[in-house]
Amino acid sequence: DQQVKQNSPSLSVQEGRISILNCDYTNSMFDYFLWYKKYPAEGPTFLISISSIKDKNEDGRFTVFLNKSAKHLSLHIVPSQPGDSAVYFCAASTTFSSGSARQLTFGSGTQLTVLP
Amino acid sequence: KAGVTQTPRYLIKTRGQQVTLSCSPISGHRSVSWYQQTPGQGLQFLFEYFSETQRNKGNFPGRFSGRQFSNSRSEMNVSTLELGDSALYLCASSLDRNPEQYFGPGTRLTVT
Numbered sequence: 445d446q447q448v449k450q451n452s453p454s455l456s457v458q459e460g461r462i463s464i465l466n467c468d469y470t471n472s473m474f475d476y477f478l479w480y481k482k483y484p485a486e487g488p489t490f491l492i493s494i495s496s497i498k499d500k501n502e503d504g505r506f507t508v509f510l511n512k513s514a515k516h517l518s519l520h521i522v523p524s525q526p527g528d529s530a531v532y533f534c535a536a537s538t539t540f541s542s543g544s545a546r547q548l549t550f551g552s553g554t555q556l557t558v559l560p
Numbered sequence: 561k562a563g564v565t566q567t568p569r570y571l572i573k574t575r576g577q578q579v580t581l582s583c584s585p586i587s588g589h590r591s592v593s594w595y596q597q598t599p600g601q602g603l604q605f606l607f608e609y610f611s612e613t614q615r616n617k618g619n620f621p622g623r624f625s626g627r628q629f630s631n632s633r634s635e636m637n638v639s640t641l642e643l644g645d646s647a648l649y650l651c652a653s654s655l656d657r658n659p660e661q662y663f664g665p666g667t668r669l670t671v672t
Contacts, residue, residue, distance in 0.1 A: 487663035550603040
C-alpha cells in the first residue's frame with residue numbers, strides 16, 4: 445500500500461517556465477512533508493519542507509503548497525533552470541508516540557527535465 | 561560543515577556473504593537513519609538510531625541489522641546476502657526532533 449504517491453514519473457518544462465510537481469498521500473497521521481532532489485549516483489538533497497499546520501512555504505525559487513483536505517502537496521519551481529533537471533521525491537513524516545522518532549516515507553519520484 | 565559520509569561507495573559481494581557499511585553523520589547530528597533504494601521498491605526505511613539505541617525499524621528481515629557508536633557514527637550489516645539485496649544504501653542524519661534528514665552519497669552494493 446503506497447502511502448505517498450507521485451503519479452507522474454516524468455515532466456518536461458521549458459527553461460524559464462514554471463515546473464509543478466505533485467504528490468498525494470493517504471495517511472492522515474503524516475504531519476511533516478519534505479521535497480528532495482536526486483541526481484544519479486548521489487544521495488537525495490533536501491530542498492524544502494512544510495509542516496501540516498501551514499499551507500505554504502517558500503524558499504527562493506521553490507514553493508511548496510499543502511492541501512490537507514485533499515491530502516495533496518505540490519512543489520513549484522519558478523523560473524525553472526536546466527540545472528534543476530533531476531529526480532524529485534516527496535516524503536512524509538510522522539511523529540511517533542515517543543515524540544521523537546521519525547521515519548520518512550517516500551514517493552516513487554518524478555524525473556524533471558528542463559529544456560534550454 | 562562536512563556532510564554525511566558513507567564508506568565504501570561501491571561494493572561487490574557474492575550470495576551468502578555478509579557486508580558492513582559505514583556512515584558518519586553531520587557533526588552535531590545524533591540521529592542516523594538508513595534507507596534502501598531499489599528500482600522496484602523505491603526508497604524504503606530500514607532503521608533509525610539515536611544515542612546508540614535503535615528507535616525505529618522498517619519492514620526488513622532480521623538479516624539487516626545496525627548499530628550506532630558513542631560518536632554517532634553508524635554501521636549497518638547485512639548477513640547471508642541475497643541477489644535481491646543489490647541496492648543503493650543511503651544513510652541520513654538529523655538533529656533530534658527535527659524531521660529534516662540529510663543524506664550521504666550512498667553505498668552501491670551489488671550481489672552476484
